[in-house]
Amino acid sequence: MRIKIAIRNTFRNKRRTALNVFMIASGVTSLILFKGFSANLILSIREGTIQFQYGHLQVARDGFWKNSAETPKENLIPDYQGLLKRIQGIPTVKSATGWIGFYGLLGAQDRTVGAQMLSLDPVNESLRLSNLVMIEGKATDYTGGQKVLLGAGVASALRAKVGDNLNLLGYTYDGLVNALDIEVVGIFKSGLKEIDNVTAMIPLEVSQKLLDTTDVEKFIIYLKSTDLTEQGQRSVADILSAGPQGLEIKPWHELAAFYKEVRSFYNLYDAVIQLIILGLVLIGILNTIGMSVFERTGEMGTMRAMGETQRNIVRQFVLEGAVLGVFGGVVGSIAGVVLALVINAIDFRAPMPGASLPQRIQILLPMWNFVEAMALTLVASMVAAAIPAVRASKLEIVDALRRNI
């Protein structure tokens, strides 16, 4: 019966209730849209980090990540092909490849630019290749051989274009200088400026030729889904336990320091925005709920005269706040879904910090966002009801009864 009383009292003054529902629904809608926008942004950065920088998993010698700069040759993995093939056979693995990265100098006529030379396997990393946005040339022209894909920033510094021949200079693992001629077959944007400005990609065998080695520094493993990271890691660990010793696995989230910082920042940013939205909802409905409570002081006197405790009276009003919060939450959720679908249907793009390409604004709609948005506004509604109810319930019964007219 108390719920029935709460529902009826909530909708007693329709205009006031409509105003409160509008405030709460606006808060829920704002939270859903903002959280969905943030979630999409984080997801984009995460997948960009995985696809263009680290893969899902990496396998390298123990201590590679600590010592590679000092003793690179000792960190190489020799005779790796058999082990790589076994890893490629794991069901959760989409592709796996050997990898070498080194710092080289690219020279074109009168310009020389330093670049991070990363190996890119056109066969085993075809997904990574296809995700590059080619602003000049075609990804299909990158088929192996002495060909290079330049990041847009590197190409700009070299004033290079597709078809140009460049000179690539580097140091072998024995400390000798070596050079190769390479042809520019494409200029790409990865979506992250920090990559495009310093990176060029060449086939693994070209890196090995320049560095005079048949080994690799590490394996980069791509899984069928980022959600399979833990499972994939366990499967690779099982294979490594049977294979050569001294190899370590790292998942992407242990390598992506920048992503973690971005993630932490966005978590804090999200929390602040959520607090502001909730604060506005609370202030918005506090006044109107307070008016309702004030108008019902006489009723509260009657309830107490009949034996209701102060605590139960506050609970009754908090229940009414909860009814309001639930109703506003449902309306806000529906509005949030509709608006998100409209936004997602529009191909609206905006530049993002650190991104070399405008990002499409998309709103993700994970169930958890709805639950959280509704829960937070529900709490705000209940607090907004409790504050005036506690104050009013402390009135002397005889004073409260006098308010009955």
Place this chain on the structure above:
Amino acid sequence: MTQHGDGSSCLLRAENVCKTYQLGETTVQALQNIDLEVREGEFLALAGSSGSGKTTLLNLFGCLDRPTSGRIFVAGTDVAELDSDALASFRAATIGFIFQTFNLFPVLSARENVEYPMLLNKTPAAERENRAKEALERVGLARFLDHRPDQLSGGQRQRVAIARALVKRPKIIFADEPTANLDKKTAIEVLTLMRELNTSEKVTFVFSTHDSMILSLASRIFHMSDGRQVPAPEAPHAH
């Protein structure tokens, strides 16, 4: 509770009760040295003009307020010994109220209003519904169970209030000016109903009024003026 010579128990007792209020800088003596005993089964009227202290005394007996000095006993319990929550439980179990302004809950039907006190006593839902229906039938409102207060006349609303006070089978019902907002005819009907229930349900009624016609229905009258008990006014002599 004290037994009287006729076998009835003393249900209410006020011993040298005083009540003062602070109104700004003024101290108001609402009650001064009130001594009163009410027996079980009485239909007692507190009579006096506005400001005589009737409502204050009813509030003290009803455990809605505390005396400044003196003691109040209700059904043998010294109410000063009860804290706020205990007083609430005591009221829920022992005392019914009928108010001048009816004080019905506007969002509830007549039956739901009558059910409300039983909700506080944790009566099961099915029993609440049945007893509420019976109580409304008892006050002549069998056809108005699902009517909301704004769909009832003043007299009907007060009948709902009477049913609500009665339904939890209290030991005593307090009614503060229960007929003040009713026309004369309806007022007599309501008071007559209360008198009938006093007899048939054996519930003690204490009510306040300044209407002499209503007073004539009381079994006993306690006269008050300026917060004190006063003798009954003399009847005017015929010349």
